[in-house]
Amino acid sequence: MSNTSASNTLSVHSRAMFKAAVLLSQIYNITIGGQSLGWQTVHTDGSMISTLRSTCLAISTSNTVGIVGPILSREANFIADFAEIVSVPLISYAATNPDLSDRNAYSIFYRTVPSDKVAAMAIAQLFTIFNWTSCIIVYQNDEYGSGGLKALSETFKNNGVIVTQMIVFDITTFTFQSDLKSSFLSSSSRIVLLWAEANYTSVILQYALQYEIVGPRFTWILSSNVPLSSFNQSFNQNLVGILTIEPTTGDVVNEPINTTLLNAAY
Known part of the structure; x- marks a missing residue:
């Protein structure tokens, strides 16, 4: 299951990796009940009902032994409940909600x-290193955003970090539930944690640039990687210093990876 509203690169790569894994299972003669593994792909759009409908159609027309995906936490939470009822294992490659x-x-x-708890712990370590004691949290209003907020709040409480403002971004209306600029300027903190998917992160940063609440006045930490080249070059100086916290592959930090399967996939 891949999401058409998520990053196009992530969606394309995830489908390619999934198909490569199934092809490898056939090469290595891995079977279930004497049958080789096959696949079918379902594209989702962020709507839980549409995602459930597509999943039901896929399962009803094949002997499904597992579901891979979806990307979004709000979809994964919903489909996980369904998978539990029909006893079909669900494996997500991107949903990070701690729940x-x-x-x-x-x-x-x-x-x-x-899960987001791991990212929250990494961010808390960053705060310790730089002796930061407070922050503003901006998050999107769905399972991904609320899950990240919960993980951050619990971790910060245990590490003595004060959250001075919590600002909600509505992913339906693309607006904030409080005045963004005045909330920032009235806060004693100049560290901003933005917990949002990549497409919403770009929108929120555009607002921040418009309101002049980015660098050098504020230091932003993002939970999603966005290409800064997508912004007007006149804002380059304001984007200096933005940090991103994201998962990485083991070889980046000198941890072992399965090179045999990677080489076979190529």
Whole structure:
């Protein structure tokens, strides 16, 4: 399952990796019930009902032994409940909501990406290194945003970091539930944590540039990687100093990876 509203690069890469994995299973003669693995892909659009409908159609027309995806936490939470009912394992490669780690609620949900609790701990370590004691949190109003907020709030509380403002970005109307500029300027903190998907991050940063609440007045930390080249070059100086926290592959930090399968996939 891949999401058409998510980053196009991520969507394309995820489908390619999924198909490569199935082809490798056939090369290595991995079978279930004596049958080789096949696949079908379902494109989602962020709508939980549409995602459920597509999933039901796919399962009803094939002998489905597992579901890979979806990308978004709000879709994964919804489909995980459905997968639990029909007893079909669900493996997400991008959904990071910490609630999905609850084995009592989601006993057959798995993921290949760390939950937001891991990212929150990494950010807390960053605050310790730079002796930052407070921050503003901006987050999108869905499972991904609320899950990130929960993970950050709990971790910061345990590390003595004060959250001075919590600002909600509505992903339907593309507006904030409070005045962004006045909230920033009235805050004693100059560190901003933006917990939003890449497409919403770009929109929020455009607002911040318009209101002149980016660098050098504020230091922003993003949970999603966005190409800064997509912004007007006249704002380059204002974008200096933006940090991004994101998962990476093991070889980047000198951890072992399965090179045998990677080489076979190529």
